[in-house]
Amino acid sequence: MFPINSTNSIFSTFLVTGIPGLEAVHIWISIPFSAMFFITLVGNVTIITVIWREQTLHVPMYLFLVMLAASDLGLSLFTFPTMLRIFWLDARELTFSACFTQMFFIHTFQDFESAVILAMAFDRYVAIARPLHYSSILTNSVIAKIGLAIVIRAMVAQVPLPILLRRLCFCQSNILSHSYCLHPDILKLSCSNTKINSILGLFMVLSNMGLDFLLISLSYMLILKTVLNIASHGGRLKALNTCISHLCAVTLFFTPMICLSILYRAGPRLPKAIYVLMANMHFLIPPVMNPIVYVVKTKQIRNKIIKLFIKKGTEEY
Numbered sequence: 001m002f003p004i005n006s007t008n009s010i011f012s013t014f015l016v017t018g019i020p021g022l023e024a025v026h027i028w029i030s031i032p033f034s035a036m037f038f039i040t041l042v043g044n045v046t047i048i049t050v051i052w053r054e055q056t057l058h059v060p061m062y063l064f065l066v067m068l069a070a071s072d073l074g075l076s077l078f079t080f081p082t083m084l085r086i087f088w089l090d091a092r093e094l095t096f097s098a099c100f101t102q103m104f105f106i107h108t109f110q111d112f113e114s115a116v117i118l119a120m121a122f123d124r125y126v127a128i129a130r131p132l133h134y135s136s137i138l139t140n141s142v143i144a145k146i147g148l149a150i151v152i153r154a155m156v157a158q159v160p161l162p163i164l165l166r167r168l169c170f171c172q173s174n175i176l177s178h179s180y181c182l183h184p185d186i187l188k189l190s191c192s193n194t195k196i197n198s199i200l201g202l203f204m205v206l207s208n209m210g211l212d213f214l215l216i217s218l219s220y221m222l223i224l225k226t227v228l229n230i231a232s233h234g235g236r237l238k239a240l241n242t243c244i245s246h247l248c249a250v251t252l253f254f255t256p257m258i259c260l261s262i263l264y265r266a267g268p269r270l271p272k273a274i275y276v277l278m279a280n281m282h283f284l285i286p287p288v289m290n291p292i293v294y295v296v297k298t299k300q301i302r303n304k305i306i307k308l309f310i311k312k313g314t315e316e317y
Contacts (some may be wrong), residue, residue, distance in 0.1 A: 011174035013093045014161040018086045020272045030087035037080040043291030044069040060138040071288035077104045083179040099181040102161040106161040111154040118212040121219035129226045245297040256282035
């Protein structure tokens, strides 16, 4: 998808890395990662299927949840398989084109998920602050436009990155620090001037995920202000309870990323495996945990899933 003119590069491929220092037990490490991949696929596909089939769930909160599940599926499909290839087969080589393509989709789905979480924060604010106008503000047409805007923003933001990488020369090393291709990781291997790439990459992170996090924080400040104005204690608890699942999604997505950024820039020097594991937490844990959290905390989805499986079991019987 993103070919490169590698005539000035010593290497023609990149080598992705497993978990440093634990190469001897990669086959055992693959067991929990395989289980996580299975849970991710089953959990997110189940959520999408149940909401798609049940007309009563075609409301803003659950339509945004479908988008979140889709972004989690996309992120996992471009990260888990590469990791499992390393653990099972010690297959570490990726061509430049394959690496740039993987990088593009990982960062695109990363931006997509960040924007969906922001949209879900807006949904919670409208539901709590303007409950009587909720259905008239967040119509299916508005949700479709929000979804389209999220997709366009995520793709447009990431298209320049692999294109600009094509002009770089790679002659220092070809060993990446992670089990998949990430933009900052690839830049560190270049022996060309990467100033433009670095500035653009940082700008995209701050203008997309950084801005999303600030707007999510603002949404919850407004939500908290609205909740404190509710007269009854029970009413306040009920309003806050509707935000718990979303707050878990925010925490799972942004906390590892913020911690990793702090450690890289201001924290103590830790073993390389710690940085790799934290990066894996950012990319791999949300797709696994989001469906679990939403199924456990959302009674409507839980009941529909049980109903779906009971119905299938009855038909087979």
